[in-house]
Amino acid sequence: MRVSQLYVYPIKSLRPTTVNEGILTPRGFQYDRHFMLLKVLPAEDGSDTTTLKNMHVPHFPEMALFHTDIEYPQTENDSGKVIVTYHPPPSEFGPEPRERKRLEIPLQPNTKTLNPLTVTMHQSPTTGYSMGAEYNDWFSACFGYPVILAYLGPNSREVLGTLAPAKANKNSALRGIWNIVTNKTTDKKREWFLPVLVVAFVANILIQAYSFIRQGKTPQTASSLLPALLAPVALVLYYMLHAQPEDRITFADCAPYLVISETSVDNVSARLPDGTEMDRTKFRPNIVVSGAENAFEEDFWSVLTLGSEKTRLLLTGNCVRCQSLNVDYTTGKMGTDESGTVLKKLMKDRRVDKGAKFSPVFGRYSFLETRGSGTNLKVGDEVVVAERGKKRTVLDWPGLTN
Structure with missing residues (x-):
């Protein structure tokens, strides 16, 4: 299998930036979902107090009218740009395209000049920063109501539920030990794991033997040395299994990466009228994989290795779907033809996750092993299924509304 498409979403829920290569980090592709939009809601009592509502494309389908591109930094002094182009929907008075609007946003704004605000997504809060009037007013004019463009800055959000690998595997102590020894750890721990154990064993044998000799005693059985030998081993194992780096995310819903299969997309296209893809x-998606033999076989993918460096991607849970699949990207409204029935079509046979019985599944939430951070993933890179699950994963996520 191969990587066929890569997508980065600099602003959550707007159209993606298609890239030929991207830098992998534990929190997603570099610059992925570092911005998001918030609708300003006036107080019901008529006071000056306002509240902010997170904007997601299933609830604000007009977000699909905004296209994005990224100009990556070329020098140390270059902060890069996010370029947003607003494509107004066709006029009710004729099919002629209306004038497009363009906005350039610094890719890495200076947060010291911005006002902080609290952003809570799916019960996972963080601090963001309002980008200010220049950018907020531009988006407000396009949407026709007041909005705020928020920047994440250096902050992040906690991954709730059991999607994070450390939480999903917290009861698999023996598997954790095995992964450390067989070079399947998430960092450099294996490099010193075995040497530390060897040193601990040898040191304790020498210390205990010297102690017995000084006391004029001869150990009759190995059991007399057992407590001293097990103590350092237990200490090292406890540290190795519990000192795992915490998984964090940006403004992505609940995982840093989403992987889908071209074969499964073709299956959905086959459910639409002839000629419709x-x-x-x-x-x-962030990563699209081509070459899968069967549609939806990714339901059972547990670990993928990517590219020549065999970077490991851990697929921990299913992505359950909502009305966003029915959005007409041309009009910025829910589709009124067959394209507006995709969610219903998937309901027939894709409600396969017991943790989300009323939602169809398409794609897999994924996390990068820490030692793969900084790897450059390219379109065309090889994809190998390193591990498959024997049974389906069950989604355990507090943000689920089923």
Whole structure:
């Protein structure tokens, strides 16, 4: 299998930036979902107090009218740009395209000049920063109501539920030990794991033997040395299994990466009228894989290795789907033809996750092993299924509304 498409979403829920290569980090592709939009809601009592509502494309389908591109930094003094282009929907008075609007946003704003605000997504809060009037007013004019463009800055959010690998595997102590020894750890721990154990054993044998000799005693059985030998081993194992780096995310819903299969997209296209292809970007993927033999076989993928460096991607849970699949990307409204029935079509046979019995599944939430951070993933890179699950994963996520 191969990587066929890569997508970065600099601003959550807007159209993606298609890239030929991207830098992998534990929190997603570099610059992925570092911005998001918030609708300003006036107080019901008429006071000056306002509240902010997170904007997501299933609830604000007009977000699909905004296209994004990224100009990556070229020098140390270059902060880069996010370029947003607003494509107004066709006029009710004729099919002629209306004038497009363009906005350039610094890719890495200076947060010292911005006002902080609290952003809570799916019960996981963080601090963001309002980008200010220049950018907020531009988006407000396009949407027709007041909005705020928020920047994440250096902050992040906690991964709730059991999607994070450290939480999903917290009861698998023996598996954790095995992964450390067989070079399947998430960092450099294996390099010193075995040497530390060897040193601990040898040191304790020498210390205990010297102690017995000084006391004029001869150990009759190995059991007399057992407590001293097990103590350092237990200490090292406890540290190795519990000192795992915490998984954090940006403004992504609940995982840093979403992986989908071209074969599964083709299966959805086959459910639509002849000549109609499913727009894969409606699934909001980061990594699209081609060459899978069967549709939806990714339901059982547990670990993928990517590229020549065999970077490991851990697939921990299913992505359950909502009305965003039915959005018409041309009009910025829910589709009124067959494209507006995609969610219903998937309901027939894709409600396969017991943790989300009323939602269809398409794609897999994924996390990068820490030692793969900084790897450059390219379109065309090889993808190998390193591990498969024997049974389906069950989604355990507090943000689930089923």
